[in-house]
Amino acid sequence: MEEKKKESRESEIKEEEFEEHFPVLSREMREGKKNISESEMRTVTGSKKYRKFQGYIPGAVDFICRCETEEEAMEIIEYMLKKGDLTEEYANILKNQLKEKGLEFFGEHRAPGYYEKM
Structure with a gap:
């Protein structure tokens, strides 16, 4: 019986400590809040789960902006x-713009990881 009382007191102390260190989480647990919105979710790195380009389907210009040379850009156009x-x-x-105005006309170069940083 004594042991149960001791465990109960230790449990109360731990709860108080938890409350002190994590007041919002403690309140949410007491209130039974179980769901969080997608905007509240965070990835392991701490950035928001939602990405600006999530679900975005790149077009020809997006692929051209990833090219290092005009030859690569021409290959992209031909392939598409x-x-x-x-x-x-x-x-x-697109081919005429590439020949007349160059690769820079399509925008800044988009290095690998460009879309993940947004």
Whole structure:
């Protein structure tokens, strides 16, 4: 019987300590709050789970911006045209812009990890 009283007192002390160190969490546990919104979720690194580009499907210009050379960009355009992701007309527009204005015309270079940083 004495041992149960001792355990009970130790438990109360631990609860008080927990309350002192984690007041919001303690309150949520008492109130029974179990769900958190997606905006409250954090990944292991501490950044918000939601990403700006989550679900975003990159287009031709996005892929061109990842290229290091104009030759790579031309290959991307040809590949997307062959695959059916670009019309002949739009592919020709992109090719002409690339030849006349260069790779820089499409925007800053997007290095690996660009979208994860957003």
